[in-house]
Amino acid sequence: MNLEVEIGGLKLRNPVMTASGTFGYGEEYSGFVDLNQLGAIVVKGISLKPMQGNPPPRISETPCGMLNAIGLQNVGLELFLKEKLPFLRKFDTRVIVNILGNSLKEYQKISEALDDAGVDAIELNVSCPNVQQGGIMFGTDRKMLGQLITGVKNIVKNTVLITKLSPTVSDIKEFAKTAEDSGSDAISLINTIPGMSIDINTRRPRLKNITGGLSGPAIRPVAVRMVYEAYNAVKIPVIGMGGIMNADDAIEFFIAGASAIAVGTANFVNPEATTGILSGLIKYMERENIERISSLTGSLDIG
């Protein structure tokens, strides 16, 4: 059985990744799962300077989902390279760094440093809905998105470039194409969908930030649809995520067109979700006589 997949030239031992912001810097889950078993670890979004993040409450549960407005709290590029990356490097897995900036310059600076540090891939977060300056403009304006991708692509030498698409657009296909045309090696989707919840007793928003990003099984049907549409619009690999809780959900994304998948909110519910999904995937392949996981990608039967 062959679980290997390739994401824009980067070989992953298997297609199970973690979704940025839901797996800390790897350390937090190292007591629960063997990190060597993961296809790749995608770390929490890194900015040039450390960010404090939003005031609490930052999360709120919703039906089959959760809202978060962490506000991109992170240790910043310098500390990440000094303290977090060395830990991750101890494991035999790919390290993908999710990054964000307020300007092309910032994205470029971070990318350059990460490229030098030899991380396996950079995931451009252009879709975080929490911080005004957090790149929301890049994610919903095709021209800006294209410039950003080209700008970063020109800087990095070895690092694979993944663009994480925002789901808050009317036609995801166009944005997928923009990413492809601008030189992105792969796309990942979906990021959270902006949402809001109100405590009717206090009449206050449940998040101090008022709005936050919706994740979890609630959004899975939207994510599967967007992966399907994006897959059919571009030739670069698609990394699918959004509400994947178990192997069956993951398989849905492969059939829709994903080459790899990322596990997000599920980690919170079950810290062993990633490796559990991997075993489930293997069982399914055995049962269905699938030799290469990559043959599952886009195998939707619409006959």
Added chain:
Amino acid sequence: MNLEVEIGGLKLRNPVMTASGTFGYGEEYSGFVDLNQLGAIVVKGISLKPMQGNPPPRISETPCGMLNAIGLQNVGLELFLKEKLPFLRKFDTRVIVNILGNSLKEYQKISEALDDAGVDAIELNVSCPNVQQGGIMFGTDRKMLGQLITGVKNIVKNTVLITKLSPTVSDIKEFAKTAEDSGSDAISLINTIPGMSIDINTRRPRLKNITGGLSGPAIRPVAVRMVYEAYNAVKIPVIGMGGIMNADDAIEFFIAGASAIAVGTANFVNPEATTGILSGLIKYMERENIERISSLTGSLDIG
């Protein structure tokens, strides 16, 4: 206690409406709820000619939600006026007709006939994600949306005009403003969010139509956020819907900015949902000493 609300000049006895497509033509629920108790009944989308709808399966359950691809099956304008409207007219409630067309002309023809027939309001469905020609273009292109609304507004004499906004846009505020500027008397939102689900054993989409619209509690946080944003962008009343299952959910929408709310998928789970929500609303107003329901609208405390 005063439950009356006004939607673009139309007085409703109370703010509890039904969401188009989830309450049939009223008849289906008349054995479960006293239709006289409803603020308004919004009927299934009507087109100029009868429509067959999509092949089955048309619905599929998802976590805390459901996908539907009914494909706008409806009896058509003529039969609606002849057979369905007279039944609804027997009740002391407002009748709002959701309409859809492939062109401005079609929308105008239907609107004219409904205006003549004296329906209380027309809800323009410009956001149904199921049928290619079903108006999807009007809902995600601001210029076309504006032309459509103006075109219909010029035709109708007495009927209140409600525009139902599509949630698949990156900035709902702009579309709300377009509706207001073009002469819509009110806006309603949200329609379903396009989604998809796959049976991993057959590798076929669970809906014959491949994609469908996601509704139910799963989408509530997205709906509340959009109502909040739309409310803050326009002065015309906002009708809120999306995942309202009980009175608490409804109250969330009022606080976010809705002047009235519509109950959709909840009817399927509990055929008495509408009247149950009305009683819950009254209890909340008593408990919180709220004299006029309209004072709740937009009362979010972001201090």
Added chain:
Amino acid sequence: MSRYFRAKIRENLPLNRNHKLLTLETSSPENEPLPGQFYMLGVNRGGYDPLLKRAFSLFRKTSDGFQILYRIKGKGTSLLGGMKEGDMIDMIGPLGRSYPVPETGRTPLVIAGGVGMASVFSLIESIPERSYVFYGAKSKDELFMLDELGALSKGLYISTDDGSLGKKGNIAGVLEDFWGRKHETEDQYLIYACGPKPLLGLIARTASSHSIQAFVSLEEQMACGIGACLGCAVRVKSPVSVLQGSEQDFIYRKVCKDGPVFDAAEILW
């Protein structure tokens, strides 16, 4: 008239590994369900997942309620399987069109594939010793109520996929055998069937070739169960096409309201 009400679980009896018999107690029994009708049951125990109600046929009336025979299939039926005596279930029903009562003088052939028996059992019960019953399942342990069926029918024919009881194979095969040995002229027969769709299609063809009227109970994904959502569409020949014999022309009917029992000749298989 269907109602929205709550019923108390009196018993949730396991029949085998994946089938259970649910006995419900309803407070106001004025709504007499008819054979072939169904209920939408809330299987949820807090929260909104699973969201939608599940459709289950009336299996059998009791003095103060009714029973449901069900197969544990997915999420919802698993939850139902975990419910215990005393738990309350909210439900809508009875819903849909029942099996038409067979005229006296006609001999009903009642065919059930698997848990399809849940739908036709009360029909068989309502016409004691008048019907021939054909009952097929995967294996012996998925055949239920055989003693009762033996007593209620004029003849009970069994098949199992694995041959563990009755004839090995599909129940349609048993029916074929029956034609060979039949005692009455064919137009005296009347078919009632519930089971997997391919089986029903087969029966519809057989019935049509023998010019026997057949009533089948269909299943389709349902949200409301009362005709409002238009989710449960089934293609039937439109009145025109029935006359003209063209299969191109069709209309959609609602399984929940226009069915679940349909004249097999109307359906576009």
Added chain:
Amino acid sequence: MSRYFRAKIRENLPLNRNHKLLTLETSSPENEPLPGQFYMLGVNRGGYDPLLKRAFSLFRKTSDGFQILYRIKGKGTSLLGGMKEGDMIDMIGPLGRSYPVPETGRTPLVIAGGVGMASVFSLIESIPERSYVFYGAKSKDELFMLDELGALSKGLYISTDDGSLGKKGNIAGVLEDFWGRKHETEDQYLIYACGPKPLLGLIARTASSHSIQAFVSLEEQMACGIGACLGCAVRVKSPVSVLQGSEQDFIYRKVCKDGPVFDAAEILW
């Protein structure tokens, strides 16, 4: 080391209208929880609503597991309340930082507001007859384990909002009275507190004005419970601002990992 595991419910005992005592049996008891630590419990019974686990303090260790004392508040705790003996619960734990063990020679004042007792009980138990316990609740029937607390403490002070037992009013008031009658010099005291945030803020101020060190256990919305999601942020004085005495400068700490027990002087109330 915290683990992800399943535990069996031995008992889910109602204490009053809206509080229950859950006794759990864990198969591998090698992970000894400490006073002040907590567990994330799955309250879900099929489906994904509610989605997230709920945080509950270790109430008391047992020979083969531990207990949790909880208040039925919303959706999740209602579901937990409905669980029965033999049901399995999946959980993560023990999590977070425990109450620091009081040095010998110092007298712990342990303050609990309402269900905050759940968090400090095992601390009181771990230092028998050394602590003064201050326990406030809405009314008499929301005060639990009074006999045990009487036996475990050097003194038990009670207050209720409605005056149904002990002093009427907030437990902070009882603490004020205590300062008047105290026997030891203030710096011998050490405060531990768990309860509603306003109460903890009050205690922090009192402690600071009396120059007593206070440890408080905080609550915040949590998703992961293990430091990964950054959801459970609490504002603490940044190391610099602590030195400079400026309250402007702060950093966020994680309640789940850096807490839930914090030195009250660090928190920006």
